[in-house]
Amino acid sequence: MLRAALKSLLGRKVRLLMSTFAIVLGVAFVAGTLVFSDTLNRSFTALFASTVGDVVVRPEGAVNPMGDLSTLTVPAEVAADLERVDGAARVDGNVNATNVVVLDEDDKVVGGFGPPSLGSNWTGAPAGHGLEGLVMTEGRVPDGPEEVALDAGTAEKAGYVVGDTVTLNTAGATATLEPTLVGIADFREGGSLNGATLTIFDTATAQELFLDGADAYSDLWVTAEDGVSQEELRDRVEAELPDGLEAVTGDDAADEAASDLLEAISFLTTFLLIFAGIALVVGAFLIVNTFSILVAQRSRELALLRALGASKRQVLGSVQLEALVLGLLGATLGLGLGVLLAIGLRAVFAQVGLDLSGQSLIFAPRTVLAAYAIGVLVTMAAALLPALRTTRIAPVQALRDDVVLPESSIQRRLQVGVVLVLAGLVSLFAGLGDVVEVPHGGWFVGAGVLAILLGVAAASPVISRPFLVLARVTFARLFGTVGNLAGQNSLRNPRRTTATASALMIGLTLACTMAIVGDSAKASVDKSIEDNFVGDYVVSNVVAGSFSPEVAERMRAVDGVVQVVRQRYTGGTIDGEPQGVVGIDADGAEFLELTAAAGDVTALREGTVLLQETYADDEDLQVGDDLEIEMPAGDQRWEVVGIYEDNPVLFFPIVTTVDTLLATGAQDKDNALIIDVDPASPGVGDRLEEAIADLPIVTVKDQAEFAEEQRAPIDQFVLLIFALLALALVIAVLGIVNTLALSVIERTREVGLLRAIGLSRRQLRWMITLESVVIAVLGAVLGVLLGTFFGIVLMYALRDEGLEVISVPTGQLAVFLALSVLIGVLAAVLPARRAARLDVLRAIATE
Amino acid sequence: MTEIACQVRGLTKTYGTGQAVVRALDDVTLDLLAGEFTAVMGPSGSGKSTLMHCLAALDTATSGQVLVGEQDLTTLDDKALTRLRRDEIGFVFQSFNLVPTLSAEENILLPLAIAGRKPDREWYDAVVDTVGIGDRLRHKPSELSGGQQQRVAVARALVSRPRIVFADEPTGNLDSRSGAEVLDLLRRSADQGQTIVMVTHDPVAASYTDRVVFLADGQVVSELREPTREQVLEVMAGMAG
Numbered sequence A: 001m002l003r004a005a006l007k008s009l010l011g012r013k014v015r016l017l018m019s020t021f022a023i024v025l026g027v028a029f030v031a032g033t034l035v036f037s038d039t040l041n042r043s044f045t046a047l048f049a050s051t052v053g054d055v056v057v058r059p060e061g062a063v064n065p066m067g068d069l070s071t072l073t074v075p076a077e078v079a080a081d082l083e084r085v086d087g088a089a090r091v092d093g094n095v096n097a098t099n100v101v102v103l104d105e106d107d108k109v110v111g112g113f114g115p116p117s118l119g120s121n122w123t124g125a126p127a128g129h130g131l132e133g134l135v136m137t138e139g140r141v142p143d144g145p146e147e148v149a150l151d152a153g154t155a156e157k158a159g160y161v162v163g164d165t166v167t168l169n170t171a172g173a174t175a176t177l178e179p180t181l182v183g184i185a186d187f188r189e190g191g192s193l194n195g196a197t198l199t200i201f202d203t204a205t206a207q208e209l210f211l212d213g214a215d216a217y218s219d220l221w222v223t224a225e226d227g228v229s230q231e232e233l234r235d236r237v238e239a240e241l242p243d244g245l246e247a248v249t250g251d252d253a254a255d256e257a258a259s260d261l262l263e264a265i266s267f268l269t270t271f272l273l274i275f276a277g278i279a280l281v282v283g284a285f286l287i288v289n290t291f292s293i294l295v296a297q298r299s300r301e302l303a304l305l306r307a308l309g310a311s312k313r314q315v316l317g318s319v320q321l322e323a324l325v326l327g328l329l330g331a332t333l334g335l336g337l338g339v340l341l342a343i344g345l346r347a348v349f350a351q352v353g354l355d356l357s358g359q360s361l362i363f364a365p366r367t368v369l370a371a372y373a374i375g376v377l378v379t380m381a382a383a384l385l386p387a388l389r390t391t392r393i394a395p396v397q398a399l400r401d402d403v404v405l406p407e408s409s410i411q412r413r414l415q416v417g418v419v420l421v422l423a424g425l426v427s428l429f430a431g432l433g434d435v436v437e438v439p440h441g442g443w444f445v446g447a448g449v450l451a452i453l454l455g456v457a458a459a460s461p462v463i464s465r466p467f468l469v470l471a472r473v474t475f476a477r478l479f480g481t482v483g484n485l486a487g488q489n490s491l492r493n494p495r496r497t498t499a500t501a502s503a504l505m506i507g508l509t510l511a512c513t514m515a516i517v518g519d520s521a522k523a524s525v526d527k528s529i530e531d532n533f534v535g536d537y538v539v540s541n542v543v544a545g546s547f548s549p550e551v552a553e554r555m556r557a558v559d560g561v562v563q564v565v566r567q568r569y570t571g572g573t574i575d576g577e578p579q580g581v582v583g584i585d586a587d588g589a590e591f592l593e594l595t596a597a598a599g600d601v602t603a604l605r606e607g608t609v610l611l612q613e614t615y616a617d618d619e620d621l622q623v624g625d626d627l628e629i630e631m632p633a634g635d636q637r638w639e640v641v642g643i644y645e646d647n648p649v650l651f652f653p654i655v656t657t658v659d660t661l662l663a664t665g666a667q668d669k670d671n672a673l674i675i676d677v678d679p680a681s682p683g684v685g686d687r688l689e690e691a692i693a694d695l696p697i698v699t700v701k702d703q704a705e706f707a708e709e710q711r712a713p714i715d716q717f718v719l720l721i722f723a724l725l726a727l728a729l730v731i732a733v734l735g736i737v738n739t740l741a742l743s744v745i746e747r748t749r750e751v752g753l754l755r756a757i758g759l760s761r762r763q764l765r766w767m768i769t770l771e772s773v774v775i776a777v778l779g780a781v782l783g784v785l786l787g788t789f790f791g792i793v794l795m796y797a798l799r800d801e802g803l804e805v806i807s808v809p810t811g812q813l814a815v816f817l818a819l820s821v822l823i824g825v826l827a828a829v830l831p832a833r834r835a836a837r838l839d840v841l842r843a844i845a846t847e
Numbered sequence B: 001m002t003e004i005a006c007q008v009r010g011l012t013k014t015y016g017t018g019q020a021v022v023r024a025l026d027d028v029t030l031d032l033l034a035g036e037f038t039a040v041m042g043p044s045g046s047g048k049s050t051l052m053h054c055l056a057a058l059d060t061a062t063s064g065q066v067l068v069g070e071q072d073l074t075t076l077d078d079k080a081l082t083r084l085r086r087d088e089i090g091f092v093f094q095s096f097n098l099v100p101t102l103s104a105e106e107n108i109l110l111p112l113a114i115a116g117r118k119p120d121r122e123w124y125d126a127v128v129d130t131v132g133i134g135d136r137l138r139h140k141p142s143e144l145s146g147g148q149q150q151r152v153a154v155a156r157a158l159v160s161r162p163r164i165v166f167a168d169e170p171t172g173n174l175d176s177r178s179g180a181e182v183l184d185l186l187r188r189s190a191d192q193g194q195t196i197v198m199v200t201h202d203p204v205a206a207s208y209t210d211r212v213v214f215l216a217d218g219q220v221v222s223e224l225r226e227p228t229r230e231q232v233l234e235v236m237a238g239m240a241g
C-alpha cells in the first residue's frame, strides 16, 4: 500500500508540485517572518546591551509619553555625589539628542529618513557588565565646538574620512553645523547601530547645543566595581538620589528599550503573518481541488484496490500519505524560500535605513518546527475531505466503465455556505462594534471575513450557476461552437470550476477591500485638507519629526511673509494615560480659523488651554474648569478658556501656547509652521524655499503639495499590500493552471475526438482559454462584489475616526475585472498548449 | 458510379526502428470507389486500424500516397489535414464517439459548427430521420443507450456530407440487435451514394457491405465482392490456416 501510494505520487510530481506552491509560499511567509524578526531581535538586543551602563540614573519622565526626550536633566552635582557611592567604579554623564541629521557631501541625508539620527557626548564609559561599548577606532576624541566623531557606518555611507568637514542639521538652537571630523567610533564587541546615525561631540559642546548650555546631563551611567551586581549598585545609588531622579539597572533599561522596539515591529510581523494566513487559506483550496480531481481520476484504480482486498482505511491512508509527503515537501521548500524572503526583507529594510548587515540570520529551531507543522497540517487537513470520499468507493465499481465518485449534495454545500456567511456577518458586525461591543474587535472582523469567504466558496457551485449559464450562452453567441463547448465544460463540474475560482476570489476580495480603504482614506485626507488648510504654506519635517526653532525665525525674516504660526506636539499624562498636547503661538488661534463652540478661542494665553469639542464632552470639561495634566516638569492646572469645533489641523485635542509647553519641560522644537504671505509679493514661495535650502529634512509646501504629501504614505501602504496580494493572485493563477491541466488530462479522449472530427489546434486552444477565462472572471466578479461589500462596511465602521468619505475606485475595480480576463488567458497558455499537442491517435486510444 | 473516392498507392507504415521495426502496412495499393461500402477485415494486428487512420488523415504514412479526391494526404500539413478531416471525412469509433457535455443534436451538428457552416436543414432532417433518434435529440449522451449513441455518431459522420465515412469496429461494443440497427443505417447511407469504409471482425457485419478487403501482416491478401457471411467465413478460415 505504501509502495503504491508513493509510486502514484511520483507519477504525478509536476502537477502535485504546482498545488504545493501555495503551501510553499505560506510556509515561506511564516518562516521568513520568524527568521527576520529573530534576527532583528538579536541585533537590537546586542545594540541595547552595548548602550546601557550598569546602572542608569535618569530624571523621572525623561521620555514623555509621546516618546520624545524632555528637557529634564540630571544636574552635574549629582554625578559628583554618586562617585562616592560604595561599589561605583566611575560615573559618567551622557547628553543625548535626536534629530542630529548627518548630510553627505551632496547634502543628502545619510541613512534616509527612517532610522533615528542620534547625537551624544563622548565619555569613554564602558557599557554594562564590563562590555567595552563604543570605542574610538580611528582618529581621536572630539574636543571643542568645531570637532565631532561619527560612527563607522555613517562615516562610510557618507564618504567622510577623518579631517573632512561634516554638515549636520539639528533640531537644536542652531539649525546647521559644520564641524570637522576628528574620530570614528564603533562597537568593538559586536552590536551595530542598525542603520541609525550617531554624531559625537565633546561634553561641553553637547550641553551647549542640546541642553541650552546647562551643566547637566540627560542621564548618568554608574559603572559597578568588580563583584558588585547591577541590583546592589542600583539600590545604593537609589538611596543617594534627590527627588525627581530614578536609578534602573542596565539590564532593565535594555529590556525596556527592546520591548518598545518589538512593539513597534510587531505591526510588521502581524502584517506578514496575515499574508501567510491568506496564502495558506488559498493554498488549502487548491489542495482540496487537486486532490478531488486526482481521487476522481483514480477512483477506478482505488476501486480495484478495494476489490483486491484493501480496507477503507488503507485506501484513505494511501491518499493521506500522499498529502503528508506533499506537506513535508512544501514545508521544506517553504523553509528555504523563507530564508530567501528574510534576506529580501533585510535588504528592503536596509533601503529604508534599518541596516542589519552586521547580524547573521537567526535560524531558531522554533522556525523549523513551525514551518513543518503548518505545511503538513494544512496539506493533510485540506486533503482530508477528498480522501474521505474515497472510502465511499465500492469495490464493485472497479468493474464498471464510468466510476462516479459520490459527492456531498450541492444542496448541502449551499446550506453550509449560508450558515457560514450568516455567522461571518454576525462576527463581522460584532467586530466592527456596530451591534455589540466585543473585546479584540479585530479578531472578530478577521474571523467574520474568513467565514464569509469560505461560506461563499462553499455555496458558489449553486450561486455561481446563473453566471456560468450566462457565460455559456454569451460565449456560444460570441464564439460559436468553441464558446459553447468551453461554457459547457465549465458547467460540467461546477464544484471544480468554483473551487478554482474561489482561490482567485479571495485574493481579489482583499485587493478590492484595500483599494476602497485606500481610496476612501485619500479622499478623506483631501477633504480634510481642503476644509481646514489655512495660510499659504506649511513647513514641516519630512520624517514628521521636529525641527529647529531657528527655522521659524528664518521664515519670519523672509520678505513678503505676513505671519508665521508655530505648532509643536508634545505629551503629558492625564489620569495615568498618555495624552498628546499641541502648542501654538498665542495669536495663532484666530489665524487657524478655529470656530468657537464655547468660550473664546482667541483668549488663549500662557497657562490656559483650548479643548476640542468632542474631547471636552467626553471628559466633561467646561469653559472655566481646570485641566489637570502631569507634564515632565510636574503637575499642571491649565484653565480652559475656549472649546473649538473639531478641526483635524490640530493633531491633539488639547491646545495650549508654545510658552506654556516650554515652561513645563518640553523641548524647544517645532513640528510645523503655518505661514501667511502677502499675495502681492512675487516670488515669495521661492524665497521661503531659499531660506531653508541648507536643511534638506525641512520642507515648505503649499496646499496642493501638502495634500500630495499626506496622500503619499497611503499610496505606498496600498501599493505594498497590493504587492503582497499579487502573490495570492499568483497562487490563484497556478490553481487555474493546475485545474485546467488536470481537466485536460481527464478529457484526453474527448480532446482526441474533437480533433479527429476537425477541431483545429487553434480552436482547441481557444476552447481551453475561454474555459479559463470563465473561471477567472467568475473569481473576479465574486471577489469584486465581496471586496466592495467589505470595503464599504469597513469604511462605514471607521466613519467616526476621521475617515468620513467612502470612495469606491470604480476605475480600479474595472481594472481588476479586466485583469482577471488576462489572468484567465495567461493561465490557459500551458494547459492549452498541452492539449493542442496531444497526438490525436493516442488520445483516441487512451483508456 | 466509377468515380474513385480514395486512391492508395504503395502505402507503407512502420513503427519503431532497427531490430524492433514493425511493418504495420506493407506496400498497400487500393482504390475505393465512390458510393461503395467497403469492409476491411483481417486478424488482430494485421494493420486494419493503421490503414484506416492513414486514409482518414489521422496518421501519416511512412511512404506511399493517399489521394482523397484530388488531394494527396502525404503532402498536407497539420492545418490542411485538420480541415480535410472536418470537411471531407466522417468518423465512427468503436466507443466514446460523443462529447458528453453536448446534447445529441449538438453532437450531430458539431463538425458543421466547428467549420462554421450552416447545416442543410433538409439533409439534416433526412439524416435524423434515417437514424431514428428524432425523439432523443435533446438528450445528453449519458442518457442514451450504446446503440443510440452509435447511431448519433453515424448521424454526425453523415451530416456534413463527407466524401468518405470511416468506421472502426462501430458495432464492436454493441449487442447484435443494436449492431444490426447501426449496420442497416450504414447500408442505407451507402445506397444513397455515401462512400463508407468499415473495419470489422464480424462476418455478419461484412455481409452488409459491397466489398471486403482482407489484410494480413500489413498486406492486402484477398478481396470479395457482394460478400455473403459464408464466403467471408471461408476466406477467414483460409487465412487462419
Ligand SMILES: Nc1ncnc2c1ncn2[C@@H]1O[C@H](COP(=O)(O)OP(=O)(O)OP(=O)(O)O)[C@@H](O)[C@H]1O
Pocket: B015, B016, B022, B023, B024, B042, B043, B044, B045, B046, B047, B048, B049, B050, B051
Ligand atoms: N503506435 C504504435 N507503435 C508501435 N506499433 C504499433 C503502433 N500501433 C500499431 N502498431 C503495430 O502495428 C500493427 C498493426 O496494428 P493495428 O492497430 O493497425 O492492427 P489491427 O488490425 O487494427 O488490429 P485489431 O484487430 O486488434 O484492432 C500491430 O502489429 C501493432 O502492434
Ligand SMILES: [Mg+2]
Pocket: B048, B049, B050
Ligand atoms: Mg484495430
